[in-house]
Structure formats: structure tokens, C-alpha cells
Amino acid sequence: MTNSINEIEEAEVILATGSNTSEAHPQIARRMMTAVDKGAKLLVIDPRRTRLTELADVHLQIQPGSDIPLMNGMMRIILDESLADRMFIEMRTENFEALQEMLNKIDLAEVERITGVPLAEIRKAAILYARARRAVICYCLGITQHVAGTKNVQTIANLAMLTGNVEKEFTGVDPLRGQNNVQGACDMGALPNVYPGYQKVDDIACREKFSKAWCTELDPAPGLTLLDMTHSGANGPMKGMFIMGENPVLSDPLLDKVEETLSNLEFLAVADIFLTETAQFAHVVFPAASFAEKGGTFTNTERRVQMVRPAIAPIADCRTDSEIISEISTRMGYPMSYESSTEIMEEIALLTPIYGGIIHQRLGGDKWGLQWPCPDQNHPGTPFLHKHYFTRGKGHFIPGEHTPPVEPPCEDFPFFLNTGRVYHHYHTGTMTRKSEALNRESNQALLQVHPDDAKRLQIREGDILCVASRRGAIQIPAQITHAVAPGSVYTSFHFSETPVNRLTIDTQDPIAKCPEYKVCAVRIEKAP
Amino acid sequence: MDGMYILSKDHLRSFLRKINKANRLVAPIVNRHGDTLFSVIDDLDYAPYEFNQQSQNGIKSFFFPQQETIATYSSQDGDYSFTAPSDEPEPTVYFGVRSCDLMAIMHMDDVFMGEIKDQQYMAKRQQAILIGLNCNHPFENCFCNATKSGPFLGSGFDLQFTDQGDNYLVQVGREKGAALLKQWNQFFTPASEEQIQNQYQLSLEAMANFQLNVHADQAIQRLQNGQVPEEIWQSLSLRCQDCGGCAFICPTCTCFTIVDRKLSADHGIRLRNWDACTFSGFTRMAGGHNPVHHKTQSIKQRFMHKLCHDVKEHGSPSCVGCGRCVDICFGGVDIVRFIKMAGED
């Protein structure tokens, strides 16, 4: 997020897109509600109806995968209405001409057709957003889990820069990160091409710095992406894997391929707090300590680094992640001996400029952590990013053209399938499905079907449906609801009994390598 | 012994040490993270009890734990039998309990020791001595003046303390309090007329110190008359984020569920867990039918029960005005907001 979470409360306009915020980020939704209470206008772009769309002033119920035409249409309207922030564009951005040229070619009637949203609604949203003095865009996986994911994000950035809605307090573009520490994991280089702090592996200066600190030669080539690894197959390059706290046997697309890869590894080790579906493929399983049993930091979606303290001692033979890594490393010939997470944090501060001033002593007591960038120990942290200048200098407009979903519905597979989450479960349910209370609230995936489609196909509530895509089929009970538009169906991926990722497509965004979980074509029929 | 007495603050700790000999002691304690919570005092010499901040919890969980084993069961060789847990609750003195939390215990007594005596609850309750502490300075979200459950209480305690600067005025409530006072009478001297008058003065000042202005009576009346429109339930239900925090933090929320936990093929334990009426699973029946429409009515029972049904049943609302749900609700569906909405035309 470029903003802090609390800033959302002060926005005049909030544009939420590709985010079922009240189910996936309730603490963010709370700020949106507070903002609405204070008079903010809430604009929601979502192919489905959610709690958030009920609260919205404008709900743009788009056809799946038509985000770029919609936002381009909004930008064209903003230009036509002379609501672009010319001063901001002049001073702080570059390549505006290219964007303008593309927008001028747009046919708004075509936008209405592709998106399925009435032009009047698009106009209303565009004008509200452009006129706001403080406007925030929140987006989530509904934007990124598309083959056009990167272009979607660039188009959001275009919209924000066009109206000058960046660089200010209460104003900006906020990707909502999911897991408590997914931001921290990325910050720490759990990505194929960077060291901690987004320092590039193929940058000689960076590499030498880490090489010196770690007293070892480092491979100059970036690593493999997630799907390059889990989809490498029986004869792929992967010989051994160590998987920590991840359950790709349920969470990755093309599950058959994942299973093929894992079952053909020469060696697989898994560290997790329970024996997950993935751990069942492992040669060695390390029982890991849970969040309640370890100390260190988590970094949340607003870049806030916060202390975590062990509430209880690890149960039985469980070890913390850092102990497991250190022990393995030591036995493999590279001794690691950190006396505590405090020592690890000091090493992070030494090698990672954005964390340069973050040490445990500054996070404890009654403090609520520090937000990076925090380059030195006198620095107070950074509540919102891009103040006065963008990280890369001037904001660069990258015009994006419509890239339709790879697999639109067709005669054989006439429905859009969208996948997401439910409030009561977390990811593949390795933790939440152990809770009696959460299981009572939700214990199975349901396929949401619009009443019109249900009537046509003579489907009743609770009927077991067979849902098939070009890649596989699952059986799942029907839920008849207006939450989905006619022609679309939706379900969640938490449940191993209904592994929806047998259906999803593995085509990825060419840059971010994120698969298009949000759209594929399926056929539904009553199970025999 | 009844009437009014004085205990010098200098001797509070030594008085507590005496009663600690035969009783477990529970009081609001600041933990190492700076949170004030009612906790068992392990070592009186190092107990940082804290009376200037509102305790984040009430004392509900000491009588009605978040999770408790109500039976163990075994099923083998044609036998399926249940055994009650054998642990006996310890005698416990609860010290520094505010009016709202004392009132909450009276409500819990109505629930668990009304027509049906819940053995689990009753066993703990019978071992409890409640020492109250009147509120000279209501906290930020307090509105017990509106629910008539404070800041000074006339009953519901065994002993009641009032902070009078360098001493406590001690008022005897029930028999157990009188016995305690009698046993340790060396700590107490009779209060003077002036000191008793001072308590009255303090209660008046406390009444004037509330920061919130909550018209519970008005909302209760409108609920009883059916004048609260459906739209209010709908708009608040839409904002409820299903966390159950309000019920868990509430000192009078006593709804529970019962689940079995399998420990082996032929034995297990039966647990009673806190539950919340705002969860859709609270009313959903086997087969999926739910008589409560979750999206539009999830919070209706909560407020109806507290502000309408319990007034009818027990004569007073089962909201005690402690304000804890105001802090904890992150959807803005707290009872103060509801009372305000319900009171408006």
C-alpha cells in the first residue's frame, strides 16, 4: 500500500476494485465503512455482488476480465470532462502523450459493450473519482490474478496519475496484501529475482554486498517462479524441494501437474504446523512452530513491521522456522547460528536499506511498529509512499489495451468461473478447518449460480453439480444467489474435498507470472 | 458486622494477603504488554493491580469459561457413558469489580441459576466472594448511568469499596462479606458520618462525569412498542463483520454451544464453548435452513435480547453499559450506535 490503513478513513472517494474487502480484509473494510459514515463516496468494481457493493454509491458490475476497457473508459471521460490534473501530469509524470493518444481512439459505446456496464454508471464513477480531493484506490487479487494482471495494475496507476490522486496523504493506490506476513516475505526476498529489500540478484553491487556478508559465492541467475517449480513435471529440472508453510497441492492451478511434480521429486521436505496435503508427499516433514510459539516480526499490508512475541512455548518437538532453516543449513555444510530473531533483524537492517533503521528495540513496548522505508535509526518510518517523487523518478504512463481472458466461455464451456475466498477460512484451510467454530459457519465450498441460470438448468439449492473445465472436473453443491451475474459461477478454493484448482487455468501474466485464477470457462450440470 | 467501615490504603495489600491464605485472589492486573485484565494473582508482592484503567475483560470467564469440559465420554463394548468432570472450583475472592461487572454477574445468575441450576456455573459461583469498587471516574465509553447499573451500586456485592483518597469506605453487602470483615476486623474502623456523606457526594460527582450521552430508556421503549424500523437491523447487519467480538467481550453474553472432541476411537470430551447469536451457524439447522436471515437480521437478536426481552423477563436490560463492545466492534455495530439509531424518529 502506498497509504497507511488509517488514511482510508479520511478519503473523499474510495474506489475498490477486484477486492471482496469485507470478507478478505475486514480491517480495511472497517476503515471504508468509517469513511462512508463520514460522507465518502464508495465506488466498487466487481463482477459479483458483495457486502461492499451493497454499501457502494456506485457498483460497476463488469464482465470478468474487462477491467482495462472500464478504466480506460473512465479516463477518456475524465479527459473529455477536462478533469485531468494537468499540473500534476506536467510536473510529475512522463509519457502522457502516449496515453492520451490511446484514449482518444476509444469508443465509449464499445466500452459499454465489453464491460456490460451502462455508460451512465461509468461516467458517474469517473467524475466522482476525478473530482475528489482525496481519493484512494484499493485493489486486490481480482486485479492481479489475470493474464492481464500487470497491465491492470498499470492502468490503475494511469487512472490515479491522470487525476493527481497519488503522492498525498489520504490519497493513493493501495494493493491489499492478504496473509499477515506476505508483505514481509516479499520484503525479505522470497521472490526469484531479488534479495531482501528488492535488491536485484543480477545487480553486481547488490550481489557482492550479500556475498560479502554471507561469506559465500552467490548464483547470479534469478531463481525459478512458483509455477516453474511446481509445474515442472516428472521430467522437469526439479530434483528436490523444501516447502515451508505453503500447500501447493491445493492452492496452485493444474493440481494434477503439481502432484506429478511432487511425487517425482528425488527429495521433498515440508515444514508446516499440520500434516497438510502437500506434506503427505514429503520424505521428511518438520513440525513447525505456529505464530503463537515464536518471536520476530510480521510486516503487514501497509509496510508496518510489527513485533510478534511467543505466547506459549513450542508444543512437543516443534521448532521455529528460523531454527529449522539454521539446522538444515548447518547440516548441509553452511553453519548458521543466530542466537535470536533480534540478531537476524540486525542483519536485515545492515543489508536492507528500506529496513535500515528497523531493529527490535524500536518496535517493542507500546509502539505499533515502524513502516518502511526506514533507512536509519533516527528515521520515523514512512506512513505514505511517493511523497514528492516516485521511487523511479517521474511517474511513467504505460497505456494498456484490452487483453481479454485467455479462455472465454464457449458453446461447450458456457460459464465464466471465478474463484475466491470466504470469510471463515484462510487459504487452503490448513489452520482454519481445524476449528469447530469456523467449520460450523462454513464447512464446504458452494458453487454460486444465478437464479436465471439455475432455473434454465433446473438446478435447486443444494443439488450436487458437476463442474468441468478443459482441465478437469469436480463435484460441488449449488447455491442459488444473485451474488453472481447470469452466465458466471463462483466458488472458493479452501476445501480439499472440492479442489477448484483442478479446473483453473495455468496461463500466467507474462511479467508477474501470476496465473489467471479469476477467469476460466466451465460447464455445469447436475451430477448423476 | 454490617454498616460502613474504613480501610486505610496503606493496609490494602496486607488485607489482601490475609484473605489470600484461604482464597485465590482475582483482580485487575497490568500484564507485561500493558493490558489491564482481571487475572489470578500469583504473587501478591509483585501484583501490579490497576484501578485507574478499565479492565479489558469482565469476570465472566471465571464463572463461564470460554471453553470448559462438561463431560468425558467413552463408547466401547456396548457401553456409552458420560462422566462429569471431577475438579472442584477453588474459593476465590474477586477484588476491584466495577458496578457494571457486578451487575453482569447478577444477570448471569438469572441465566444460570434461575429455574434451571447449571451445575458448572453454580459450583464456581458458590465459591466466589465479590468485592466491588465503585467508579468515581467513569471511563471513556462507559454509560452505566443509562442502563442503571452504576457507577455506584447498592447491591450485588459481598463487600463494596469506595475510593476516598487515602482510604476506602467499605460497605457490607451479603453474608460472605460480613464474615470476611468479621474475620479480619483488625483492618477496619467504623466510618464516620462525614465519611459516609462523602460517598454520596462522590456518587453525585461520578454521575456528572460521563462522557457519553446514551438514551437507553428511549431505545428500550421504542423496541417494546415495535417502533424500530427493519431498516436499522438491515443496515447494521450489513456492517457486522461476523467476528463475535461483541459477544465474547460482553460481560452478560452467555450463549454457548456444545461440541464433542474425539480423543480416540472410543473416547472423547464434551466441551461447552462461548458462542455468539450474530453467527449464522448459531441458528442454522441440519439440512441448511436458517430461520434467521443472516444478511439482514444477524444483529437483531443481540439487541432485542439485551434491550427488550430481558427487560420484559427480568425488569432490567442485560446491557450493563460497560462500553467494551464500543471499543471492540470494528464494523461500528456497537450498542451505543444502535441505541442512538433506535432512539431517533
Added chain:
Amino acid sequence: MQTIATENYLPQSAIIHKIINENSQIKTFEIVFANQAVHDSLKYLPGQFMMVSVPHCGEAPISFSSSPTRTDAICLSVRKAGQLTSAMHDLKAGDNLGLRGPYGTPFDMVSLKDRDLLFVAGGIGLAPLRGVINYCLDHRNDYGQIFILYGSRLPSDIAFHEDIKLWQQESGITCLLTVDASEPGWDGSVGLVTKLLADINIDPSKSSGIVCGPPMMIGATLKELSNRGFADENLITTMERYMKCGVGICRHCHLDDKLVCTDGPVFTRAQLKTMDVAELR
């Protein structure tokens, strides 16, 4: 009507004596307590229910489908719906259950005396009424004419065949069946259960209507009987809700300001009309 003052939630061991397959979804369990003294001391009336435990599955409330006049075993008729009832359906004669109760307010069999009784049931809703009907048969002189109207979804869903056969043979009893949708081989009535009202001759002024079935059916039937002249005080139903304690504490079964477990499950339409009840909405 509460028979106990303290509650420790401990079930008593009971043994399934016999299982009758009523249809593909409903089984009737004939049960005796393992301890004869416990069995002999059980006092209940139609309309009350037991909390039933199945190992590792927790508890669920199940109405008596038997009449206390028949003391050899108690009957619980159960439709397979959730985890516990599915586990019950997997049990066999000789297996154990846990039982505590009886709980709930029963039908007021005294105030029904000398009246004509109209029973209207849908699906598993016949189970609690079966207890009432057999109670009346065992006190035949206390009650007037008896009409039983029973609706099922399909002919193959019709349950309680044995009972229906006996009732249809009994004089002074009219027992009619209908189905929502026909199947080959069915030559009986097709339509909602209220349609059968046209086929009977009943005087609402000296009759009471006793209704049980799915939520929608209850609401519609009570309304129809009211339209036909039954007073709300003489229209009686029994409500079903999710329950945990059975004794009025856990509050899962809230019905506006009442609780189904203690104030009910038997309610008159007059009572229900003073409340906000999903079935009547």
C-alpha cells in the same frame, strides 16, 4: 414443564432395541435405557423431546414419536439431515445412544379433551404427531373424531406406513394422504396437503388443528385453517430449531422473546402471532 432443578448435561446410556425404515430418509428408533430404573422413571408427554447423543457427534433434539402410554420403548423418528442424524442412520439394533430429557412444553392433552382433532403433517412432521395420535387412540373416549392429513413430496417419500395402515383401519379416524408430485403406480391425491381439507367434513368450532411439517408448510397450513374458521387458540404446531442445551440457557433456539426448548416446542397460532417468527412471515 421441567422435571429437574439442576442440570449437569450428562446423558444416560440407552440401547437401540429396533430400527424401522420408514422411507429412504427416515428411520424410527425404538430405544430403552440401559438402566431399567432410569427407563421406568421416565415421564413424558407427546410434544416433548430428548437430547440425543451419538459418539463424537455431539447432541441434537429429537421429538418423541411414541406415546407415553406405550411404555416398553420410546420411539424417536429421525430424518437424515446433518452429521448427527446421518451417524444415527448408520447405527444398528443393539448399538448405544446417549439420552437426556425429556425437555420442552408438551401438547396440552387435557385441554384437547372432547374435541375433534385435525392432524396435518408434512414429511418428517408426522413424527411428533404420531405420538399425539397414538396417545389419543389409547385414551379413545377422551377425544372426538380424528382426522389425519399427511402430505409427502413423492409417493416413495411416504413414511410411517405401518401406522397409517392401522389408523386407516380404525373407526372414527379419517386418514388421507397426498403427494406434491406423482410417480408411476400412485393413484392417490396429488397436491399440497391443504388440498385434502376439501375432502373432510369438520366443524372448526369444536375442533383443534395440530400441524407439523417444513417451515413453509406450517405457515401456509395454519393460515388456511384460520381462514376456514379455526380459532388461533385452537391451532397448534410444534417448532423446530437448532438447540444445544435443551433447558433454556444456550439460546440457539430463540424465537423472538421465547425459547423453543422451554416455552415450546408446542405453540398455538395465537402465541406465534404475538412474535416475530420466520414460519409466519
